Amino acid sequence: MADKKVIAVLGSTGSQGGGLVRAILADPAGGFAARAVTRDVSKDKATALKSAGAEVVKADLDDVESLKKAFAGAHGVYAVTNFWEHFSGDKEKVQAKNIADAAKAAGVKHIVWSTLEDIRKFMKADDKRMPMLQTKYRVPHFDAKAEANASFGGLPTTFLVTSFYWDNLYMFGMAPKKGDDGKLAWTFPMGTAKMAGIAAEDIGKVAYGIFKAGNQYVGKTVGVMGEALTIEQMGQTISKVLGVGPVKYNAVEADAYRSFGFPGADELGNMFQAYRDFDKEMLANRSVDTARKLNPALQSFEQFVTKQKAAIKTAMGV
């Protein structure tokens, strides 16, 4: 243990960080040890990580001193912020700066920062296709992460550009559901564009591959996806793997999606519109081959649906 390189993992009780902790623990001969960071060391997900062999420590992204302590002696830091806890792009930027400041103070040798692209760069400031949100962002959880890249400037950082989690099907209420006619349907403003998606667990495995590669990816941007698919294609796979009837795709306009009124509808409307209107750029920023090189167990959408069959069926009510 003492001679292992410690990776302090933020978001360890969540999807991305959890995947990384599990990847480190699954490779005891890999030369790395997992230090899982959480605000609540007594919660079930934290004690499960401890039982599985991780060191578990307490820190808060809003408290830079707690992060410095959590990073002390660590070789690496996996840095991820959680927009969906507070829905504020500005807060994400402050939390990312706290991480960078603490990693610098602790002398960390490698940071993997989970980021996304700045959607504002794809269109002019006066473009009316998509509303500005929080006064200055097109897609706050993308744009703010991209702006936060600057906080890691000068530090040994890999900028990991992630993709839409397919797990949103069962974790975020995005699975197809039965309508009044008893037929399965789902609604997105994606037209016929392909969206870059990935199994959330694979992001952590990719991050582990980046740490294992040593200096190779320091200072680099690495964009990853499991597969790029249209909504129609995803519906066909769900229907095939689950053995359920066809999934009807209601392709709506982004304005309609934004007006649905659930928390984050405007944010997600803008995000899907970005994946649709700037599909070439978004797909060019992500690579299946790179993801597979870093994580040979990378799942396709069909493999993902097969693995998560029970959870997806429950979410679909079938």
Ligand SMILES: NC(=O)c1ccc[n+]([C@@H]2O[C@H](COP(=O)([O-])OP(=O)(O)OC[C@H]3O[C@@H](n4cnc5c(N)ncnc54)[C@H](OP(=O)(O)O)[C@@H]3O)[C@@H](O)[C@H]2O)c1
């Ligand atoms: N959903 C998607 O399709 C998707 C795709 C790409 C990127 N993302 C990005 O992924 C990020 C979220 O990552 P995730 O999905 O892995 O998270 P998650 O599963 O929702 O879990 C959130 C994690 O963040 C930690 N956390 C939140 N606030 C914290 C704070 N103040 N101090 C310390 N830890 C804190 C939580 O730890 P404790 O509660 O244990 O303290 C928990 O481990 C978001 O910013 C989102 O934009 C999402």
